[in-house]
Amino acid sequence: AKDLSRLGRNSALTGLYTNFTFPQNGVRFIAINDNYDTIDPNRVDNDFAGIKNWFNEFYARDTSRKIRAVQKAKGERGVPLTTNVPYGYVKDLENPRRWVVDPVAADVVKRIFDLCMKGRGPMQIANQLKADKVLTPSAYRALQGIKTPNKKPEDPCDWHSSTVVAILERREYTGCTVNFKTYTNSIWDKKQRDNPLEKQAIFPNTHEAIIEEAVFEKVQQVRQQRGVTGVLAEGFRPSGVHQAPPGNVLHARQQSAEGIQHGNTPPFLHHTRPACACQALFSCAPPCYTTR
Numbered sequence: 001a002k003d004l005s006r007l008g009r010n011s012a013l014t015g016l017y018t019n020f021t022f023p024q025n026g027v028r029f030i031a032i033n034d035n036y037d038t039i040d041p042n043r044v045d046n047d048f049a050g051i052k053n054w055f056n057e058f059y060a061r062d063t064s065r066k067i068r069a070v071q072k073a074k075g076e077r078g079v080p081l082t083t084n085v086p087y088g089y090v091k092d093l094e095n096p097r098r099w100v101v102d103p104v105a106a107d108v109v110k111r112i113f114d115l116c117m118k119g120r121g122p123m124q125i126a127n128q129l130k131a132d133k134v135l136t137p138s139a140y141r142a143l144q145g146i147k148t149p150n151k152k153p154e155d156p157c158d159w160h161s162s163t164v165v166a167i168l169e170r171r172e173y174t175g176c177t178v179n180f181k182t183y184t185n186s187i188w189d190k191k192q193r194d195n196p197l198e199k200q201a202i203f204p205n206t207h208e209a210i211i212e213e214a215v216f217e218k219v220q221q222v223r224q225q226r227g228v229t230g231v232l233a234e235g236f237r238p239s240g241v242h243q244a245p246p247g248n249v250l251h252a253r254q255q256s257a258e259g260i261q262h263g264n265t266p267p268f269l270h271h272t273r274p275a276c277a278c279q280a281l282f283s284c285a286p287p288c289y290t291t292r
Contacts, residue, residue, distance in 0.1 A: 011053035075179035122161035175209030
């Protein structure tokens with residue numbers, strides 16, 4: 001390699017490879033500019049490898065610290081940090097930091113939210129879009145000549161439930177900019193973790209909205225209530241609800257944004273593994289059940 005930094009900038013891992021892994025496996029490693037060669041562990045130049053590895057790591061940490069500071073300052077000013085514009089928007093040709101609505105894709109986004117308001121789940125919505133031959137976001141961007149990090153799908157209309165969920169959970173459709181949605185623990189950990197909502201920076205009215213704020217919040221509420229589990233006291237049995245085996249749990253899945261009305265029997269009921277010794281039935285009449 002050119003120097004030790006080409007092997008790695010994590011001093012602990014680089015030292016592990018040069019001092020243990022390479023000698024144990026008979027691997028000879030040479031860093032030309034650093035005059036380092038594992039074939040002779042007693043060379044004086046090899047003694048400075050640990051110090052050089054530390055300086056290489058310090059350089060990486062210092063660079064990462066400066067980049068994070070710049071990104072934090074931009075995010076706190078309301079500048080969108082994402083490089084990929086959400087499906088339904090395109091970058092303004094005059095101002096790339098500004099998003100404008102793409103009418104064709106925006107209609108698909110509105111339809112997805114409308115189907116969810118009517119009680120459709122992500123899989124049902126995906127199947128409906130696939131049956132109607134609607135292009136997926138990746139296929140649509142490829143058709144428009146827009147670069148995308150995703151690979152071009154074999155079937156341009158093969159929608160997945162995960163794609164629908166990502167659209168339903170994207171707050172930017174209400175016209176706001178959302179920064180700091182994810183974070184990483186360190187420069188060595190590349191895993192993106194979701195930031196809680198209170199730690200995100202939300203700037204309203206930064207671009208034209210595709211979905212109304214009230215509709216977005218209602219959809220989030222509907223999705224959270226799709227899996228309601230009821231465990232009732234013994235003796236309660238609403239009309240139209242079959243009796244489950246003792247100790248089982250009945251799940252209700254609502255079908256519309258209006259929710260389960262009091263006194264109505266939920267459309268789908270099924271029981272799962274035993275949860276307690278009491279009789280498990282579902283009823284919408286509060287306070288006869290506890291959620292799990």
